[in-house]
Amino acid sequence: MLTDTMSRSLEALEPDEPEHLKFYSCGPTVYNLAHIGNFRTFITADLVVRTAEALGWKVSYVSNITDVGHLTQDDVADATGEDKMAAALRAAGQQFPNIWDLARYYADAFIDDWKRLNLREPMVRPRATEHMREQIQAINQLVKAGHAYVTPSGVYFRLSSFPEHGKLSGNVDKEQLQVGVRDVVVDDNKEHPGDFALWKQDDKHLMQWFSPWGWGFPGWHIECSAMAMKYLGDTLDLHAGGEDLVFPHHESEIAQSESLTGKPFSRHWIHTRFLVVDGEKMSKSKGNFFTVRDLVDERGHDPIALRFALMATPYNKPLNFTMQSLSDAGKNVERFRECRRVAEGAVDRTGGVEIAAELDRLYGEALDAMCDDLNTSVALAKALEGTGVIFREQSLLGGDSARAAVRYLDQINELLGICPPETKTEQSFEAELQVDIERRAELKLAKLFAEADAIRLKWLDQGVELRDTPDGTVWKLVKP
RNA sequence: GGCGGCGUGCCCAAGUGGUUAAGGGGAAGGUCUGCAAAACCUUUAUUCAGCGGUUCGAAUCCGCUCGCCGCCUCCA
Structure with a gap:
C-alpha cells in the first residue's frame, strides 16, 4: 500500500506482472554535491526496493543521473538562461577544466555518498548524456505525431495536444497558473506559454549534440521519459521522486510518454515530502544546508x-x-x-x-x-x-x-538498512592496544585502579573506548 | 489567487471512531560494576493547538478560529 499522488489516496501497489516491480526513481542533477534532502528521496526509493524484495518480488530498479545542464528557465533561451551546470563550472573554474569533468566529479561523489548511506544499487543507473539517441528519437516521434512543433529556437511540446496535462498535480486551471508568483518569460515562438521545451538551441550552452533540428541540447523532461521507457517498457509500475517534481517534471513526463505510446506512463506515483531543518526549508543563505560530507x-x-x-x-x-x-x-x-x-x-x-x-x-x-x-x-x-x-x-x-x-x-x-554487519578492518594500533589491555587486566587484579584507569583514559583520548565485560575487555572506536 | 500538508509529553514521533495514547532521545531513581561504559528495571501526556458540533463513545469525523509549512515552469 502506497499513497498514490495521482489519486491522492492509499492504493495497493499492483505490478502489471505479478511480483515483478518495474520501478523508476528520479535521480539528481549533478552540478553540485547532493544534499540530505535529496538523499531522503533516494532513501524512500531504496525502501520501496527493500520492501518489495522482502516480499519476494523481483524488482527492476532504475535510477538516473541527470548530467546535462538545463536552462534555468526551461522554456526560454535568452541571456538569463545560463544553466546550473554552467554556473557551477564558472564558480569552480579552477577546479574543473570543463563541464564534462564537473559532471563526472559530482556524479562520482553522488554514488560514493549513495553507498555510504547503504542504498541499494539500481539495476541500471542511466545518464542523460549517454541516451541522446533515444531522446532525439522520442522528440522526432512527438513532432511527427503532431504533439510537438519545431521553431527557430527549439522544439516545444504542444500542451493543447494532451488535454490531461495537470492530472497528477491538480494544476488543471491554466489561467490560475499564469498568475503564479514567478515571472514566466515568454518565447514568442511558443504557441502557448505553458508549452515546454523538448530540444533547445543555444550557442552558449556548453554541451551540444547534433539533431534533426540542428545543434542543441534536450529539455529537462524528455530524458526521464526516454530512459524509463528504454529500460522498463512503456508502462512502469511505480515512478518516484521528490514532491517538487510533481509539477512540472512528472506532469511533463506523462504528457510526453503517453502522447508517444497511448498507454499510461506509470501505474503508480509516489513523492517524498521535503525535508526541513529546524522547521525551515534548507538553504545555503540560512546556513542550514547539509551534504552527506558536511x-x-x-x-x-x-x-x-x-x-x-x-x-x-x-x-x-x-x-x-x-x-x-x-x-x-x-x-x-x-x-x-x-x-x-x-x-x-x-x-x-x-x-x-x-x-x-x-x-x-x-x-x-x-x-x-x-x-x-x-x-x-x-x-x-x-x-x-x-x-x-x-x-x-x-x-x-x-x-x-x-x-x-x-x-x-x-x-x-x-x-x-540500519544495522549492517561490522566490517572488521584491522587497525594499525591493535597490537599495541592488546598489550595495554592485558597489562590493564593485571593492574586490575592487583587492585591498582588508578593505573588501570590511566590506560583507559589514554586510549579514550585517541578515540578508542575500553569496556569491561564479563567476557573480558572490548574496545570500539568513538568520536574523538 | 490556485493546489496541498501539518499542529500529540522537555525533543523527535506512531496512532485517523472503542481495552492501559507505540517507539526513540532526554531527564530522574535503581540493579550490575573497583570505577567507567554498555545493558537491564522503574518513573516521566486523565491528555492529543483552541472553541463548538456529530456520536453511547473522538487525538481520530464535521465546522470555525489560531499558528506553522510546502508546491505553482531551476529545485529531491
Whole structure:
C-alpha cells in the first residue's frame, strides 16, 4: 500500500506482472554535491526496493543521473538562461577544466555518498548524456505525431495536444497558473506559454549534440521519459521522486510518454515530502544546508545514523531534521551494533531461552509496517523492540537463540538498512592496544585502579573506548 | 489567487471512531560494576493547538478560529 499522488489516496501497489516491480526513481542533477534532502528521496526509493524484495518480488530498479545542464528557465533561451551546470563550472573554474569533468566529479561523489548511506544499487543507473539517441528519437516521434512543433529556437511540446496535462498535480486551471508568483518569460515562438521545451538551441550552452533540428541540447523532461521507457517498457509500475517534481517534471513526463505510446506512463506515483531543518526549508543563505560530507566527514557522524535520521518520519510527511534528531539516531544505530556484538558473542553457547518466535513476530510486524505505506516510524520501533528482547535475555541466550538474533538483525538490515554487519578492518594500533589491555587486566587484579584507569583514559583520548565485560575487555572506536 | 500538508509529553514521533495514547532521545531513581561504559528495571501526556458540533463513545469525523509549512515552469 502506497499513497498514490495521482489519486491522492492509499492504493495497493499492483505490478502489471505479478511480483515483478518495474520501478523508476528520479535521480539528481549533478552540478553540485547532493544534499540530505535529496538523499531522503533516494532513501524512500531504496525502501520501496527493500520492501518489495522482502516480499519476494523481483524488482527492476532504475535510477538516473541527470548530467546535462538545463536552462534555468526551461522554456526560454535568452541571456538569463545560463544553466546550473554552467554556473557551477564558472564558480569552480579552477577546479574543473570543463563541464564534462564537473559532471563526472559530482556524479562520482553522488554514488560514493549513495553507498555510504547503504542504498541499494539500481539495476541500471542511466545518464542523460549517454541516451541522446533515444531522446532525439522520442522528440522526432512527438513532432511527427503532431504533439510537438519545431521553431527557430527549439522544439516545444504542444500542451493543447494532451488535454490531461495537470492530472497528477491538480494544476488543471491554466489561467490560475499564469498568475503564479514567478515571472514566466515568454518565447514568442511558443504557441502557448505553458508549452515546454523538448530540444533547445543555444550557442552558449556548453554541451551540444547534433539533431534533426540542428545543434542543441534536450529539455529537462524528455530524458526521464526516454530512459524509463528504454529500460522498463512503456508502462512502469511505480515512478518516484521528490514532491517538487510533481509539477512540472512528472506532469511533463506523462504528457510526453503517453502522447508517444497511448498507454499510461506509470501505474503508480509516489513523492517524498521535503525535508526541513529546524522547521525551515534548507538553504545555503540560512546556513542550514547539509551534504552527506558536511555531516559525515566534517562533523564525524555515522552515515548509517544519518540514514536512520532521514527515515525516522515516513516519506509522505515533511521531515524535520535537527542535530538532535541525528544524534538520537546515532544512539539507536549504536544500539543495533551493540546488540549484534551480544548476539554474535553467544552463538557458541548451549541451552538457553527461546526468543526466535518473538523475533520472527517483530520482524513480521516491521515488514507489515513497511507494506503499510512505508511506515518507517513503526518499522523502526519494531526493529528496536527486537533489540530489547535480545538484550533482556542476553545472559540466558543459547546458541540457537543467538543465531536467531543474528538472523533477525540481518533481516532487519535487509529491510531497513540500519544495522549492517561490522566490517572488521584491522587497525594499525591493535597490537599495541592488546598489550595495554592485558597489562590493564593485571593492574586490575592487583587492585591498582588508578593505573588501570590511566590506560583507559589514554586510549579514550585517541578515540578508542575500553569496556569491561564479563567476557573480558572490548574496545570500539568513538568520536574523538 | 490556485493546489496541498501539518499542529500529540522537555525533543523527535506512531496512532485517523472503542481495552492501559507505540517507539526513540532526554531527564530522574535503581540493579550490575573497583570505577567507567554498555545493558537491564522503574518513573516521566486523565491528555492529543483552541472553541463548538456529530456520536453511547473522538487525538481520530464535521465546522470555525489560531499558528506553522510546502508546491505553482531551476529545485529531491
